[in-house]
Amino acid sequence: MLHLTDWILETLVLDKTLFRTTAVSVLLFPLLVVLFRLLLKAFAFCRCHYINSQRLRCFPEPPHANWLLRHAGMVLPNEEGLTEVCKLVATFHQAFLMWLGPFLPVLSVVHPDYIKPIATASADIAPKDELFYGFLKPWLGDGLLLSNGKKWGRHRRMLTPAFHFDILKSYMKIFNQSTNTMHGKWRKLTTAGAVSIDMFEHISLMTLDSLQKCVFSYDSNCQERPSDYIAAILKLSSLVSQRNHQPLNHFDWLYYLKADGRRFRHACDIVHRFTADVVQKRRVALSQLGQDAWLLSKKGKTMDFIDILLQAKDEKGDHLSDGDIAAEADTFMFEGHDTTASGLSWVLYNLARHPDYQDQCRKEIQDLLQGREMEDIEWEDLPQMPFTTMCMKESMRLHPPVTAVSRRCTQDVKLPDGKIIPKGNICLISIFGTHHNPDVWPEPEVYNPYRFDTEASQQQSPLAFMPFSAGPRNCIGQNFAMAEMKVVLALTLLRFRVKLDESRAVRRKPELILRAENGLWLWVEPLPAVS
Numbered sequence: 001m002l003h004l005t006d007w008i009l010e011t012l013v014l015d016k017t018l019f020r021t022t023a024v025s026v027l028l029f030p031l032l033v034v035l036f037r038l039l040l041k042a043f044a045f046c047r048c049h050y051i052n053s054q055r056l057r058c059f060p061e062p063p064h065a066n067w068l069l070r071h072a073g074m075v076l077p078n079e080e081g082l083t084e085v086c087k088l089v090a091t092f093h094q095a096f097l098m099w100l101g102p103f104l105p106v107l108s109v110v111h112p113d114y115i116k117p118i119a120t121a122s123a124d125i126a127p128k129d130e131l132f133y134g135f136l137k138p139w140l141g142d143g144l145l146l147s148n149g150k151k152w153g154r155h156r157r158m159l160t161p162a163f164h165f166d167i168l169k170s171y172m173k174i175f176n177q178s179t180n181t182m183h184g185k186w187r188k189l190t191t192a193g194a195v196s197i198d199m200f201e202h203i204s205l206m207t208l209d210s211l212q213k214c215v216f217s218y219d220s221n222c223q224e225r226p227s228d229y230i231a232a233i234l235k236l237s238s239l240v241s242q243r244n245h246q247p248l249n250h251f252d253w254l255y256y257l258k259a260d261g262r263r264f265r266h267a268c269d270i271v272h273r274f275t276a277d278v279v280q281k282r283r284v285a286l287s288q289l290g291q292d293a294w295l296l297s298k299k300g301k302t303m304d305f306i307d308i309l310l311q312a313k314d315e316k317g318d319h320l321s322d323g324d325i326a327a328e329a330d331t332f333m334f335e336g337h338d339t340t341a342s343g344l345s346w347v348l349y350n351l352a353r354h355p356d357y358q359d360q361c362r363k364e365i366q367d368l369l370q371g372r373e374m375e376d377i378e379w380e381d382l383p384q385m386p387f388t389t390m391c392m393k394e395s396m397r398l399h400p401p402v403t404a405v406s407r408r409c410t411q412d413v414k415l416p417d418g419k420i421i422p423k424g425n426i427c428l429i430s431i432f433g434t435h436h437n438p439d440v441w442p443e444p445e446v447y448n449p450y451r452f453d454t455e456a457s458q459q460q461s462p463l464a465f466m467p468f469s470a471g472p473r474n475c476i477g478q479n480f481a482m483a484e485m486k487v488v489l490a491l492t493l494l495r496f497r498v499k500l501d502e503s504r505a506v507r508r509k510p511e512l513i514l515r516a517e518n519g520l521w522l523w524v525e526p527l528p529a530v531s
């Protein structure tokens with residue numbers, strides 16, 4: 001009996017041990033598999049990284065800041081950072097490789113010959129890289145700026161007619177009106193004489209006002225009284241710029257826990273609600289009236305972007321969805337306001353630094369408008385201000401509103417000297433670097449509008465000057481922007497003189513667009529009307 005009990009106990013103990021051993025091995029096996037897979041992945045990653053690093057060795061590298069961070073933090077988004085870029089470009093005339101930490105190489109390209117194969121490659125071979133634009137996604141969705149592949153191609157074809165000259169022509173009245181509103185404010189501010197004004201603040205509001213009218217036919221009167229929608233766009237632009245420079249906030253889960261993340265969500269909601277509302281109401285009107293009656297109702301009125309996008313059709317005759325139209329409208333509002341405001345603020349700054357050129361522009365515009373009853377700039381006037389246009393271009397060379405665009409090569413890209421950019425790498429097409437490259441533009445820091453006279457321009461590579469980028473993904477709004485900038489600049493110089501405010505140092509600040517730290521302040525002095 002005793003013997004039997006012992007046997008049972010022994011068996012039980014044995015079974016328990018066996019059970020434990022089996023349980024451990026059942027758990028251990030998948031763990032080992034996972035570990036093995038991770039090891040394989042790490043090995044594959046190291047191998048790829050090694051091969052990629054070897055292939056990238058043909059590109060020169062500036063000295064590392066330290067062995068771990070390598071070049072990270074070497075080019076900061078401030079005045080010193082831009083000075084550093086100029087030094088790098090003066091040393092490496094075509095391209096240079098920088099490592100943002102041990103594993104992320106970024107090839108900066110600063111010469112037209114090197115830029116050509118990347119910028120003109122098909123949008124599939126050199127798509128946009130998300131690293132620099134990712135934070136805009138919750139706001140702009142799959143609009144033209146952020147989409148890639150087939151969707152981008154279809155939308156680009158459908159949206160191109162929206163920027164046809166016939167359409168842009170009808171926006172001239174809006175550009176004149178919005179400028180007049182801004183100047184009305186300046187007149188009030190300068191009743192007692194010249195005052196110092198932050199160009200960015202005033203001009204950004206004015207470009208937003210214009211865009212809201214061109215995109216939605218909506219007059220929020222935002223230049224004179226606060227508008228929730230416009231405040232939300234300004235908030236979103238500044239939050240995205242801040243987030244770019246705060247590495248911890250790059251993690252979505254952390255960012256949206258913080259106050260800034262919540263502010264971002266709230267501002268996105270305001271913007272999306274406004275856009276969706278306009279699109280929906282317009283869609284209802286179109287379906288209630290029918291295409292023909294709806295078009296008839298628009299006769300004699302300005303067709304805004306929403307109207308044009310509602311009618312846009314692809315090759316199969318399919319229309320854009322409401323969501324697609326909203327994303328494109330939000331993209332135009334974002335991409336069109338700060339860029340144009342930056343271009344305008346910097347040209348006024350450059351003309352304030354060069355009063356002789358400012359006078360020459362003013363004379364050109366006075367001659368153009370001489371004897372006219374209305375002080376309006378007409379569509380036909382735009383080609384009639386060659387010197388003013390040269391000054392604008394030279395300003396966008398020296399202070400490009402967008403300083404760089406990024407691409408990720410999905411195939412090896414061959415450069416003219418035989419070097420290869422290996423597939424998978426990020427290329428930063430440095431617009432600022434190219435515009436400041438002494439090999440491309442002698443004495444690059446000198447503001448000289450004559451670089452853009454007809455003869456000199458013909459001798460330059462078309463990629464030496466590319467404020468609007470180049471190739472298939474260039475700026476779709478460049479003619480819109482040039483027309484608006486010419487109207488605003490011409491009317492401003494006609495009515496005001498701008499001078500440097502020596503008490504406030506101007507320090508450049510490359511964010512999503514090129515700004516000035518603490519604003520760009522100029523003295524604005526009203527001019528007597530010329531009869």
Ligand code: HEM
Pocket residue numbers: 128144145146156331332333335336337339340343401402405406467468469472473474475476477478480481
């Ligand atoms: C001075 C003013 C402007 C400058 C300097 C400028 C510059 C640029 C640049 C450099 C790009 C290329 C971005 C990239 O490749 O990552 C771009 C793209 C774009 N721009 Fe502009 N822009 C200006 C005004 C405008 C305006 C007024 C609009 C619309 C109303 C606009 C709409 C767009 C859109 C939708 C894209 C994306 C195009 C695509 O990827 O197919 N831009 N812009």
